[in-house]
Amino acid sequence: MIEIKDLHKSYTSGSSKLHVLKGINFNVGQGELVAIMGSSGSGKSTLLNILGILDEADTGSYNLDGVPIKNLNETIASRYRNKFLGFVYQSFNLIGYKSALDNVALPLYYQGIKHSERNDQAMSYLEKVGLASHAHHLPSELSGGQKQRVAIARALASHPKVLLADEPTGALDTKTSYEVMELIQGINDEGKTILIVTHEPDIAAMCKRNVVLKDGLIIDDVMINQQRASSYV
Incomplete structure (x- = not known):
C-alpha cells in the first residue's frame, strides 16, 4: 500500500540547512495498523506530511497504492489526497458553524456527490461511530471524544485507502x-x-506494529502483540 525508498528531506532556514529525514525506507501493507513514534525533532511530523501529500521529499521515492507521488501540482495533489487518504488530527479540525452531519459530508461534496446522497452516506458513518443521534449538533455542543468520532467519520466518508492519524x-x-x-x-x-x-506508549501498544524514528532515521520497526482497547474501556 505504501512504499518509501531512501527518502530525504531538508529545510533551509537563513544560511543553515536542516536535514530532517536522512534516508527513510518504509513499507506498509494493506490492513496494517502502525504507530509512528519518536521524540520532538525526530522527523515523524515531516514523514507524516510527506505520506499525506502535504509536502514532498527532496530525493527518494514514494508510491501510494502503486501510484508514484512525485512532482504533483496542487490540483493533482489535492485530488490524490481526497482519493487515497483520510486525515484525523489531535485538534479535530471540525468546521465550527457546520453540524456533525455537514462536517462528515464535506469530503463527499468535493467528490461531486449530490446533496441527498452525501447526507445519506454521512449519516451512515455517524451511525458507525455511534453518533447518529448527534448529527445536527455543532462541534461546540460535543465532547472531545465525540468531536474525534465525528472527525474519524469524516475521514472514512470518502472511502480512503489509508487513514493517517496525527496524535488522535x-x-x-x-x-x-x-x-x-x-x-x-x-x-x-x-x-x-x-x-x-x-508519543504515548499505551496507544502504540494498541497498534500492530511500532516504528520509531530518531534524528531522521528509523531505529526500530517491530511487529508487536497488540493490546485490545476494549480490555481497558
Whole structure:
C-alpha cells in the first residue's frame, strides 16, 4: 500500500540547512495498523506530511497504492489526497458553524456527490461511530471524544485507502482515548490501513506494529502483540 525508498528531506532556514529525514525506507501493507513514534525533532511530523501529500521529499521515492507521488501540482495533489487518504488530527479540525452531519459530508461534496446522497452516506458513518443521534449538533455542543468520532467519520466518508492519524488521542483523557482507539481498532479489523503518529506508549501498544524514528532515521520497526482497547474501556 505504501512504499518509501531512501527518502530525504531538508529545510533551509537563513544560511543553515536542516536535514530532517536522512534516508527513510518504509513499507506498509494493506490492513496494517502502525504507530509512528519518536521524540520532538525526530522527523515523524515531516514523514507524516510527506505520506499525506502535504509536502514532498527532496530525493527518494514514494508510491501510494502503486501510484508514484512525485512532482504533483496542487490540483493533482489535492485530488490524490481526497482519493487515497483520510486525515484525523489531535485538534479535530471540525468546521465550527457546520453540524456533525455537514462536517462528515464535506469530503463527499468535493467528490461531486449530490446533496441527498452525501447526507445519506454521512449519516451512515455517524451511525458507525455511534453518533447518529448527534448529527445536527455543532462541534461546540460535543465532547472531545465525540468531536474525534465525528472527525474519524469524516475521514472514512470518502472511502480512503489509508487513514493517517496525527496524535488522535492527544487532546483526550485516558478513558476517552481508549474508547477512540477501540473504534480505530474496529475500523482496522475491517481491513483499513491506518498509521498513527503518537508519543504515548499505551496507544502504540494498541497498534500492530511500532516504528520509531530518531534524528531522521528509523531505529526500530517491530511487529508487536497488540493490546485490545476494549480490555481497558
